[in-house]
Amino acid sequence: MIKKAIGVFDSGLGGLTILKALRRALPHENLIYFGDSANVPYGSKSKQAVTRFSLDIVRFLESQGVKMIVVACNTASALALPTLRKQCRVPIIGVIEPGARKAVASTQNGRIAVLGTEGTVKSNAYAAAILKCNPRIHIKQQACPLFVPLVEENWTKKPAALLIAQDYLASVRKHRADTVILGCTHYPVLKKMIARVLGPEVTLVDSAQVVAQAVQNFLQKNHLQETAGKGKLTVYASDDPARFKRLAACLLADKITTVHLKKLNA
Numbered sequence: 561m562i563k564k565a566i567g568v569f570d571s572g573l574g575g576l577t578i579l580k581a582l583r584r585a586l587p588h589e590n591l592i593y594f595g596d597s598a599n600v601p602y603g604s605k606s607k608q609a610v611t612r613f614s615l616d617i618v619r620f621l622e623s624q625g626v627k628m629i630v631v632a633c634n635t636a637s638a639l640a641l642p643t644l645r646k647q648c649r650v651p652i653i654g655v656i657e658p659g660a661r662k663a664v665a666s667t668q669n670g671r672i673a674v675l676g677t678e679g680t681v682k683s684n685a686y687a688a689a690i691l692k693c694n695p696r697i698h699i700k701q702q703a704c705p706l707f708v709p710l711v712e713e714n715w716t717k718k719p720a721a722l723l724i725a726q727d728y729l730a731s732v733r734k735h736r737a738d739t740v741i742l743g744c745t746h747y748p749v750l751k752k753m754i755a756r757v758l759g760p761e762v763t764l765v766d767s768a769q770v771v772a773q774a775v776q777n778f779l780q781k782n783h784l785q786e787t788a789g790k791g792k793l794t795v796y797a798s799d800d801p802a803r804f805k806r807l808a809a810c811l812l813a814d815k816i817t818t819v820h821l822k823k824l825n826a
């Protein structure tokens with residue numbers, strides 16, 4: 561019998577942080593990753609544009625016969641999830657709710673900060689998800705638009721990256737948050753540097769593991785989980801697959817044999 565894959569997508573490389581956790585938690589599953597390298601960044605684009613790109617990707621993944629889709633992008637989860645769920649035939653999991661739940665469980669002083677793209681912050685999706693779990697939490701949201709290009713350009717270890725982080729994170733320190741959500745799947749790549757700026761007393765919430773757990777629970781509950789054989793990974797990028805492959809290999813610390821080009825209509 562042919563194994564149906566799990567589709568995973570992001571604007572670019574950030575969703576690989578989720579993919580890595582999925583591969584670890586679900587080694588028998590086939591995975592199809594789509595990086596929309598032609599349209600990255602999503603964070604500064606309108607809701608209409610992000611929804612159009614996401615719908616196009618979801619339709620492509622459906623055409624590959626996936627059994628479910630993981631929106632490994634906070635911006636697309638914040639702006640497009642309801643539309644995707646309405647228009648798509650397979651179940652879809654986003655990244656916001658699992659991350660918000662984890663942050664609420666972790667905070668001791670009731671003060672949480674959310675780092676995200678402009679689109680995610682403006683949507684208030686995290687604030688709504690956090691307050692739904694606990695209406696007494698004090699929330700500070702901070703957009704960090706320069707973090708995505710730092711990751712996409714592999715500039716994460718440059719001194720400029722630290723200066724940018726210090727600037728963005730000043731407001732988080734002022735808020736006295738003890739828990740900070742990395743509300744963009746690109747940001748875990750900068751985790752060490754963010755931790756260095758915020759100090760060891762601050763807990764950083766990276767949604768990769770909780771999302772992988774949510775996917776596993778869903779598959780088990782619906783008797784869709786594969787239990788044997790090594791899962792296969794297929795990767796698509798909507799532009800410059802050679803560049804995508806080079807950078808993805810650095811991020812995944814794993815060799816990707818081929819990245820296929822799949823242009824979108826959007």
Ligand code: DGL
Pocket residue numbers: 570571572574575600601602603604632633634635636677680708743744745746
């Ligand atoms: N990695 C994505 C997110 O989680 C998108 C970043 C971007 O393209 O701006 O929001």
